[in-house]
Amino acid sequence: GDSVTQMEGPVTLSEEAFLTINCTYTATGYPSLFWYVQYPGEGLQLLLKATKADDKGSNKGFEATYRKETTSFHLEKGSVQVSDSAVYFCALYSGGGADGLTFGKGTHLIIQP
Amino acid sequence: DAGITQSPRHKVTETGTPVTLRCHQTENHRYMYWYRQDPGHGLRLIHYSYGVKDTDKGEVSDGYSVSRSKTEDFLLTLESATSSQTSVYFCAISQGSNQPQHFGDGTRLSIL
Numbered sequence: 001g002d003s004v005t006q007m008e009g010p011v012t013l014s015e016e017a018f019l020t021i022n023c024t025y026t027a028t029g030y031p032s033l034f035w036y037v038q039y040p041g042e043g044l045q046l047l048l049k050a051t052k053a054d055d056k057g058s059n060k061g062f063e064a065t066y067r068k069e070t071t072s073f074h075l076e077k078g079s080v081q082v083s084d085s086a087v088y089f090c091a092l093y094s095g096g097g098a099d100g101l102t103f104g105k106g107t108h109l110i111i112q113p
Numbered sequence: 114d115a116g117i118t119q120s121p122r123h124k125v126t127e128t129g130t131p132v133t134l135r136c137h138q139t140e141n142h143r144y145m146y147w148y149r150q151d152p153g154h155g156l157r158l159i160h161y162s163y164g165v166k167d168t169d170k171g172e173v174s175d176g177y178s179v180s181r182s183k184t185e186d187f188l189l190t191l192e193s194a195t196s197s198q199t200s201v202y203f204c205a206i207s208q209g210s211n212q213p214q215h216f217g218d219g220t221r222l223s224i225l
Binding site for chain 1: 117148155158205
């Protein structure tokens, strides 16, 4: 079946540091890939997406590139802020089974001033 | 923000009691989903709906049932709650199965 693997953390960085959160996946066919962010006490918000190989999703300074050869969709940001502290989820949709998303376990990011 | 309202937002109940959670949307999206979020597991799909009265099981459907009698409402029922169903429950909606999903703010359910 489908699966998503991501570093769980917590990941602690200083403000203005470079961020990478790794995400790799296993899926049938050509899945669509997503990053969601969850702030404390809230639901998940879509951060960015990519639907085919070599697509780059971007939003709010975050980027991720769909790499089919390495089955990866790593999240990056050049300079993080304290307000980026949250839990980040990598997810995929392959359409191979139930019509829902398959999520990774989430990465807790803490940015220190 | 997508118009999704979950109710109640918090609930504490006892083992063996029935519980119904409600998800209401104002976006007229075809697809609706119920997930549970647990530490160390991320989010896991319980049930989903692809239209009025059209539902199907997800990864962790045992012990749960759903109903969708109107486009805007999707109900999740625990017929006889167990402590293992203590969790945070999220509803999501999407325009299509391969489209991004938009989430509600969640319901924190504690079963004692």
